[in-house]
Amino acid sequence: MIIIVTLIVAIMLAAAISVVFFKDLLSAVIASCLVSLFASILFLFLQAPDVAMAEASIGAALITAIFMIALRRTRRYEE
Amino acid sequence: MSFLQNNIYYIGAFGLILIGLLIVLVKHNLIKVIIGLSIMDTGINLFLIAIGYLRNGTAPIFSSPEVESVLMVDPVPQALVLTAIVIGVAVLALALSLAIRLYKHFGTLDLRKIKELKW
């Protein structure tokens, strides 16, 4: 169990760090979606199913879509 | 191993908060700053839930009348975080709409080129 949790935390932090380096903002948005998805798994491990449902439906789906719509209106690449 | 068992959730939560703060402080692109705020949001929620956790506890739901109330995790942080997540998405959408308006007005999202926002 502790190994799985460590692995998930490591992937989550790696995705968060990769946001700093991406020049393509679409990749950065997908990486932040990954952060939310793994955070919702951690909420499930911490015995918070209500919060896990909210994080999975809002953090991973709606926020990503809102960012993508905003990117469509502005510029995709960071100058 | 026991260090990991005691601290792994704290490491994850504060890693997220510090990375989000780093993005907000260092990056110049407005959309990326907003992504940093969203990551910080997730980290703070994770930290609050981790504080309310009780070792070997169960979720605070009496799914059948026989369930005993011993060893349940704290429901208060879960209730607070639940509302914080929903508020988070609304505030994020508001920030993105401001970013869209700024892009329309200045033609760029670079904070160094938007004169009124220099720091």
Added chain:
Amino acid sequence: MRSVFSLILLVVIGAGVVFTLSSIPFGSTSSDVGEYYIDSGRADTGATNIVTSVVVGYRAFDTLGEVTVLFVAAIGLGAILAAGRENEEKKKAEWEPASLVLYTGCRFLFPLILLFGAYVFIHGHLTPGGGFQGGAIIASAFLMVYLGCRKKRISKTWARNTESISGLVFVVTGLTGLAVGGHYFLSNFLPEGTLNTLFSAGIIPIIYIAIGLKVGSELTGVIDDLIEESE
């Protein structure tokens, strides 16, 4: 120069955090108020999901304020986007049509996702979930239709009416509780029923259904405004 300052600031904050966290042990703390809610939540509110009994039972007034914040944020977003739209020529939207598989899949999945969202907020007092999660699921169903079927749009008056009526139901339920049931806003005036059945917990299911419809229509409105802007 700025990066150096930022890194120094991060190191200072990180050191403070490590120092503070070394005094909070993981997995053993439990607050007194949490234990009280767990012990007497079922008797006080009749909801078997204690998180629900905290959100719409003990702290329902708080939730009303929080729904108001969501409402104000949605209005602000609409106003900010509408202010920039008026003096600008209308460009013709050039959507390429979605493929047949995507179109059919969206039309097939849309009612099922709506049904799942409704299930989540109607059973909020029994199982994990509730108004906020169910509302988000409903909004994601509309988002899928917007992305997959392209031309389909929800009617603005319909969404606005749903939102206003559900907000009104929340407030009227609270005022009725104040008048009939007890001495405080949103007190329970319906019978609590048997635990672990659908018709139990008094006014909690009514409020959670209202919250679910309100959050769902509000988030759908936010997505609708943003997509309209991007065309």
